[in-house]
Amino acid sequence: MNLLNPVLTIIGYVLVGIGAFCQVVAGIGMNRFPNFFVRLHAATICAIGGSFVPIIGCSLIALSIEEFGVIRFFLAGAGFVTAVFLLILAPVGSHLLAKAAYFSKAAVLYPKAVDLLEEDVERGEIRE
Amino acid sequence: MTVEYLVYFIPFYIVGLVLYIVRALKGPTLPDMVLAIDCMGYVLAALLVIFSLYLGSPLIIACAIVLTLWIYALDVYMSKYLEKKELGE
Amino acid sequence: MSDLYSLTPYVVLAVSALASTIAVYLAIIERDLIKAVLYSAIQSTFYALIFYLLMVPDIVLVYIPVAVGLLPAILIIAVKKTEKYEDVGGVPRTTSIIVLLSVTVFTLIAGYLLVVSHAITFDVFPSLDARLLAKWFLATTLWWNRLFSSMSPEAVTAIVWDYRGLDTYFETSVMYLAIIGALAIARYLDIPRKEYREDVMGMSIIGKMSTRVIMPMIIIVAISIALHGHLTPGGGFQGGVTGAVTVSLLIFIFSVYFATRFFKISIAILLRIIGLAGIVLSATIVAIIGFLIGQPAYIFQNQPKIIAQIGLPYEIGGNLISGTLLLFNTSEFLAVLMGFAILFLLLSIPEENVLEVIKGEVE
Numbered sequence: 001m002n003l004l005n006p007v008l009t010i011i012g013y014v015l016v017g018i019g020a021f022c023q024v025v026a027g028i029g030m031n032r033f034p035n036f037f038v039r040l041h042a043a044t045i046c047a048i049g050g051s052f053v054p055i056i057g058c059s060l061i062a063l064s065i066e067e068f069g070v071i072r073f074f075l076a077g078a079g080f081v082t083a084v085f086l087l088i089l090a091p092v093g094s095h096l097l098a099k100a101a102y103f104s105k106a107a108v109l110y111p112k113a114v115d116l117l118e119e120d121v122e123r124g125e126i127r128e
Numbered sequence: 129m130t131v132e133y134l135v136y137f138i139p140f141y142i143v144g145l146v147l148y149i150v151r152a153l154k155g156p157t158l159p160d161m162v163l164a165i166d167c168m169g170y171v172l173a174a175l176l177v178i179f180s181l182y183l184g185s186p187l188i189i190a191c192a193i194v195l196t197l198w199i200y201a202l203d204v205y206m207s208k209y210l211e212k213k214e215l216g217e
Numbered sequence: 218m219s220d221l222y223s224l225t226p227y228v229v230l231a232v233s234a235l236a237s238t239i240a241v242y243l244a245i246i247e248r249d250l251i252k253a254v255l256y257s258a259i260q261s262t263f264y265a266l267i268f269y270l271l272m273v274p275d276i277v278l279v280y281i282p283v284a285v286g287l288l289p290a291i292l293i294i295a296v297k298k299t300e301k302y303e304d305v306g307g308v309p310r311t312t313s314i315i316v317l318l319s320v321t322v323f324t325l326i327a328g329y330l331l332v333v334s335h336a337i338t339f340d341v342f343p344s345l346d347a348r349l350l351a352k353w354f355l356a357t358t359l360w361w362n363r364l365f366s367s368m369s370p371e372a373v374t375a376i377v378w379d380y381r382g383l384d385t386y387f388e389t390s391v392m393y394l395a396i397i398g399a400l401a402i403a404r405y406l407d408i409p410r411k412e413y414r415e416d417v418m419g420m421s422i423i424g425k426m427s428t429r430v431i432m433p434m435i436i437i438v439a440i441s442i443a444l445h446g447h448l449t450p451g452g453g454f455q456g457g458v459t460g461a462v463t464v465s466l467l468i469f470i471f472s473v474y475f476a477t478r479f480f481k482i483s484i485a486i487l488l489r490i491i492g493l494a495g496i497v498l499s500a501t502i503v504a505i506i507g508f509l510i511g512q513p514a515y516i517f518q519n520q521p522k523i524i525a526q527i528g529l530p531y532e533i534g535g536n537l538i539s540g541t542l543l544l545f546n547t548s549e550f551l552a553v554l555m556g557f558a559i560l561f562l563l564l565s566i567p568e569e570n571v572l573e574v575i576k577g578e579v580e
Contacts (some may be wrong), residue, residue: 020140026148093203
């Protein structure tokens with residue numbers, strides 16, 4: 001395990017750095033994008049790139065610290081569980097919110113180039 | 129200890145957090161606000177894990193799991209509210 | 218440079234305090250009630266972060282579910298059943314701007330003073346010097362002597378049950394009485410019997426499928442938080458409210474007719490009574506044993522004391538169970554989870570059935 005520790009630490013720090021970059025990018029996007037449906041992209045970057053990746057990185061760093069003793073496996077395990085929950089739940093939450101916002105017309109779809117879903121609903125192929 | 133370098137990454141997460149707060153307080157429509165609160169929850173989950181590692185107390189990490197779960201539940205409530213249906217159906 | 222970066226937790230504290238203050242202010246003056254609920258959710262999230270940085274994970278584990286999850290759910294249901302806009306004239310714009318500015322300036326000054334005090338003392342975050350009371354509590358809870366401590370490495374749970382057992386018991390009883398009140402208000406109501414149909418009811422198929430995948434994992438996490446309450450932060454209440462996510466997801470994502478396949482209100486009431494009986498049992502079990510074998514013992518006693526020499530074993534086969542703490546956590550988990558299940562089931566009864574019952578009452 002001793003030989004593997006520096007590798008785990010470096011990989012972990014790289015992942016945390018990717019997360020920091022993605023957070024800033026997603027934050028800018030969240031403020032600059034014109035409407036709700038475009039902001040969903042920024043939310044995806046925040047959830048997966050900005051949160052899932054650094055949590056995995058922190059778990060890897062935690063595995064490499066032998067000063068914590070046995071309890072580092074608790075930290076790493078809880079981190080992986082959080083990451084898996086995030087990976088499954090964040091996109092589903094965004095999907096449910098987007099569907100509800102589209103069909104209830106709560107979000108304005110203002111700069112609109114094409115809306116295939118609307119045409120499908122008009123033709124009766126898709127039910128709400 | 130190799131944990132101390134984590135502190136150089138934390139300010140970036142805080143910049144993201146502040147940008148999400150701006151959108152959550154400003155957001156013209158309801159879904160915008162909910163989306164920004166979602167993002168706040170996710171960056172907070174990441175921050176909780178990073179802080180538990182940086183402050184050297186691994187036992188406090190269970191909060192991150194609970195935060196992720198309840199942010200998802202908030203999503204579900206709000207989309208259920210936006211749908212024009214009875215709440216139980 | 219490194220000194221500057223060591224201020225980071227303080228900066229995070231200041232940012233969270235400022236954001237939560239602004240969110241509270243907006244929640245008060247907002248006329249759209251759903252937006253007010255969302256502002257209050259923002260405030261709760263930041264309070265959770267503040268509590269986390271002050272190293273009270275047990276409070277965070279209670280605060281997040283109650284203030285981010287359950288309170289918005291109940292308020293959203295209430296708003297949906299009544300009306301969306303508050304019927305009061307708003308605050309004038311200049312007044313609101315003045316109040317918001319003064320609050321912001323005050324928060325910034327407070328944060329500045331915090332940073333200055335840190336710069337003077339250069340203390341480690343969080344502070345390492347404990348006060349006398351904290352030292353006394355830590356000495357009597359984390360001292361591995363059966364006569365003085367409760368043999369649990371988690372100080373909060375030990376204090377909550379060994380030093381404040383009666384308080385905890387009454388808190389649980391208050392929640393029990395509140396749910397009894399809700400049941401009494403809804404005494405003639407019942408969930409209508411209707412067949413669950415996958416294609417019409419509930420939300421989209423993606424949500425249903427992933428909820429089916431995630432549900433067992435949530436239950437396992439909740440049970441582990443509850444049963445490790447004497448080892449790690451958490452406990453019965455925290456595990457119970459985490460488990461209550463599953464109930465709310467079942468009702469909101471599938472439907473209430475799908476949820477009643479698994480448990481009905483009567484079964485939930487029965488399990489809740491079992492949970493409360495377990496709490497009573499864990500409060501009195503040492504006294505009962507002492508009565509049976511004819512030795513002095515106390516109610517709410519866990520480990521042997523100097524003048525009452527009996528107590529529950531603190532480990533079974535090398536695994537730490539801390540006497541009555543495990544029994545207490547299991548019972549509290551059951552009671553809290555079933556209490557919130559009853560609440561969600563009652564709140565999701567369709568409006569038409571409620572109106573029918575009310576009409577019958579009036580006539």
